[in-house]
Amino acid sequence: MTSTDEELVARSMRGDADSFNQLILRWERPIYALAYRTIGREEDARDVCQETFLRAFRALPRFRGQAKFSSWLYRIALNLCRDWMRRERRTGFVQPPEDGDLMDLVAADHPSESIEDLVARRHQVQAVERAMARLPDEQRTAIVLKEYHGLTFQEIADLMDCPLSTVKTRLYQGLSVLRRELSDTPNQKANTAGAGREGPALHLKAAFPGTRREEPI
Amino acid sequence: MTELRCHYSGDREQAIVSYLYGEDAAFDSAERVHFEEHLATCNQCRREVDAFNDVRVSLAGWSPPGLRSPDHNIGSLPGPVSGATSPHVPWWRAMPAWAQAAAALLCVGVAAGIANLEVRYDAEGFRVRTGWLSSQSEGAAAAAVAGTGEAPWRADLVALEERVRSDVRATAMQAPAGTAAIPPATSVGPDPLRRVRALIEESERRQQRELALRLAETVREMNAQRQADLVRIDRNIGLVQNTTGREMMRQRSEMLNYLTVRTASQRPQ
Numbered sequence: 001m002t003s004t005d006e007e008l009v010a011r012s013m014r015g016d017a018d019s020f021n022q023l024i025l026r027w028e029r030p031i032y033a034l035a036y037r038t039i040g041r042e043e044d045a046r047d048v049c050q051e052t053f054l055r056a057f058r059a060l061p062r063f064r065g066q067a068k069f070s071s072w073l074y075r076i077a078l079n080l081c082r083d084w085m086r087r088e089r090r091t092g093f094v095q096p097p098e099d100g101d102l103m104d105l106v107a108a109d110h111p112s113e114s115i116e117d118l119v120a121r122r123h124q125v126q127a128v129e130r131a132m133a134r135l136p137d138e139q140r141t142a143i144v145l146k147e148y149h150g151l152t153f154q155e156i157a158d159l160m161d162c163p164l165s166t167v168k169t170r171l172y173q174g175l176s177v178l179r180r181e182l183s184d185t186p187n188q189k190a191n192t193a194g195a196g197r198e199g200p201a202l203h204l205k206a207a208f209p210g211t212r213r214e215e216p217i
Numbered sequence: 218m219t220e221l222r223c224h225y226s227g228d229r230e231q232a233i234v235s236y237l238y239g240e241d242a243a244f245d246s247a248e249r250v251h252f253e254e255h256l257a258t259c260n261q262c263r264r265e266v267d268a269f270n271d272v273r274v275s276l277a278g279w280s281p282p283g284l285r286s287p288d289h290n291i292g293s294l295p296g297p298v299s300g301a302t303s304p305h306v307p308w309w310r311a312m313p314a315w316a317q318a319a320a321a322l323l324c325v326g327v328a329a330g331i332a333n334l335e336v337r338y339d340a341e342g343f344r345v346r347t348g349w350l351s352s353q354s355e356g357a358a359a360a361a362v363a364g365t366g367e368a369p370w371r372a373d374l375v376a377l378e379e380r381v382r383s384d385v386r387a388t389a390m391q392a393p394a395g396t397a398a399i400p401p402a403t404s405v406g407p408d409p410l411r412r413v414r415a416l417i418e419e420s421e422r423r424q425q426r427e428l429a430l431r432l433a434e435t436v437r438e439m440n441a442q443r444q445a446d447l448v449r450i451d452r453n454i455g456l457v458q459n460t461t462g463r464e465m466m467r468q469r470s471e472m473l474n475y476l477t478v479r480t481a482s483q484r485p486q
Contacts, residue, residue, distance in 0.1 A: 037281065042281070115429050119433050127275070129279065148276075168235065172233060182275050183268075
């Protein structure tokens, strides 16, 4: 039977290194994804991810269990991302994300896609990356936590130390900026043309049948 | 009938976000019903909700690099936290047997050199001497066994030789079975040629696909550029036509004015 985070944390606090390893295996992908989508640089996101677990390991004796372990981990990662962005801003603006390799897309979960579709998808992904990079930090963080990590408004509010209504406002403003930024991309136009009245879940399934939310919460 | 401007009574932005993410805790059922009724009549809100849904569709396609392979590992912590679970293997066990034998011989040689070992077998018999003492005290220091004729060590030496021979024979008998059971680490399988060929074919397929992708991307970019150029040309032609048309109109009206004035002035008083 799989142990819960709380059980693994309790065992780690008693000195069981293997339990902490299991926590790392369970959470490294979501934390890396959060870092990457927040700061937009692969190598730096890996560094942030590693540093997050190092800090968590060192601070584990002080973890009281008042919040969920995942929330605690997210908070550490977000603080590190914030530090990183502050540092970057001192040397220049947050750089636009690196261009992903085209072959990454080939190796991704759409092996039967036509080349034309692949190229279109790559353009779409690049457009999303650019649009996300243009968002103010708070809006980007709120959107990442909501869209990719499925946190509730209240959890995001707790993590970002702001009222729930502020979270919604940031989401609204962020989505409005993204809407403007993405409105020129051809795929977005196609989506708009074909958009019915069904909910977002149906849209997601129709457009990205292989898409999965890889970040559990 | 649908309204052109939104007249939602509540906080519109908050309601749109709550409706979009369908979080019940933040949007109770009465509020939801109220907003849905409004949505049915408000074009502006409906368009916004649809547009946000499209944005969410686009967002869903973005996954970080490196997360696509399922066995991707970011790295592990140093020290006991990341302690490998593989059994402990002494470093010297990882060395090949010939290297171990060579190392052993080297050790023996160095030790013999340090001890100034001297082995002599001559008419005086078999003699082993160690140490750095001078030749004067040779007799006392040497651990020598001298003798003539049938020396007592000769029988021991023969027995030792026999034992070594039997050991070598036994090892030779066991060697083929051991080799068959454990293939060497560098083995490339029963049919290495076929594997290499498959690898080359795979690599070629990958290169062709990459080339096709690059080409498709270039074609797509060229098409986009062409379309942009066409639009620009179209706009410029339109501008030129506009300018020409305006100029012609101006000239025509000037001519008309002139004719009118001339006609008026020539009219008999």
